[in-house]
Amino acid sequence: MELTNLTTEQRNQNSMNLDQMSTFEMLKLINEEDKKVAEAVEIVLHKVEVAVERIVVALSNGGRLFYVGAGTSGRLGVMDASECPPTFMTPAEMIQTVMAGGNNAFFQAAEGSEDHEAQGKVDLKSRNLTKKDVVIGITASGRTPYPIGALKFAQKMGAYAISLSCNKDSLISRYADCEIEVVVGPEVLTGSTRMKAATSHKMILNMISTTTMVKLGKVYENLMVDVHASNYKLKERAKQNIIEITNVSYEIAEEVLNQTNHEVKPAIVMIKAGVTLEEAKEALSTSNGYARTAIETFSNY
Structure with missing residues (x-):
């Protein structure tokens, strides 16, 4: 019941007959649903602003930014973090991704790894986290144990904790100093959060890294x-x-x-x-x- 009550797990009423649609009808529907993503992101821009301002201060004072996630959420972190050194000449350690299942999980799904809250703490601890750092826990459902464990550890260490989810009143938000809940609504394919949810998170991560780098004088x-x-x-x-x-x-x-x-x-x-x-x-x-x-x-x- 915990999962089925989440917005990200609900059935989209616009796609109830998805398996009977023509190719173009499916494409048009997905496109229409994708248009809602930018509107959902706009609603949380003030929260993103809070996150960026805090990250700029942290990086300006020798801190680091960590993206923590499992599955698609972790892969989004890897993509954004890996682009910062060539785009902004940042040192590799400045923006890092901690992904459930390790680096190999980027290429091959390791879905069971997301269920271990303690491992989120262990993996983040191995990066020698300090109170100078910022941690963003990424999870579409908002209840994935792995990033929750990481955020709990971040707060314990005095690091600034940010949550990024796609459900209102997400569980992970309870362990964040700044909670970003971008509600994009049910997916065209029920529960497939690699779609609208992931798109919204990619947009926000791009916003965070790009805006931060502008404010750090790299543009x-x-x-x-x-x-x-x-x-x-x-x-x-x-x-x-x-x-x-x-x-x-x-x-x-x-x-x-x-x-x-x-x-x-x-x-x-x-x-x-x-x-x-x-x-x-x-x-x-x-x-x-x-x-x-x-x-x-x-x-x-």
């Missing part, structure tokens, strides 16, 4: 200026970003980028402020990595 205007230019595509993107911001030629952008060992921010400061690499790096260090602030420091001279 100039709407361009990635801490991109890790480790392959041809990213090197070209880095050059284009420099061109967009400074209006220099491709050749100059390439030349300066080579001088900075393919770091975009010092290249921008060098060109915009007309300073040397050493001066640009010193200004960025003084401004805690904010390129705009670093450039403005030279306007007083």
Whole structure:
């Protein structure tokens, strides 16, 4: 009864005859239901704001962000966390995912692993959690034992605990300092929370990581200026970003980028402020990595 009463486990009245629909009718229905996801996310934006502000403070002071989940929820954490180093040049340990069943569960389902609350604590404890850190427990149902165990441990350690679920008054919310309950309604395929529920959680995790990185100075205007230019595509993107911001030629952008060992921010400061690499790096260090602030420091001279 605990499960059947959850919104995420209810039958969707719009898809009661799903097995009798044509291909297009099914696709149209899924699309219509997906449109509801963004509206549900909008309702909880103030909660997401609270989470982001707390995460920014934590990361600014040497803390880390942990995503904790099982199954689809864990995989969403892995996808978001793994994109931060190439996109924002963050150290791998800054944003991590703790997934029920370990890393192998990303590729092959280990569904039974989610039922062990104590393991959530053990796995998070192995990351040497401190009160500087933030933990987000992700579970569509809101009652998955694994992330609940992790959040209980997080609160015990003094770390900031955030819950992300898809049901009102979720069990996991009781163990969170900030609870985000994004209610997307019953799935087209009953109980298949890899659909709307997972979509809403991916949207929110993308919001959290992207907004946090903007506030940490890793974006100039709407361009990635801490991109890790480790392959041809990213090197070209880095050059284009420099061109967009400074209006220099491709050749100059390439030349300066080579001088900075393919770091975009010092290249921008060098060109915009007309300073040397050493001066640009010193200004960025003084401004805690904010390129705009670093450039403005030279306007007083």
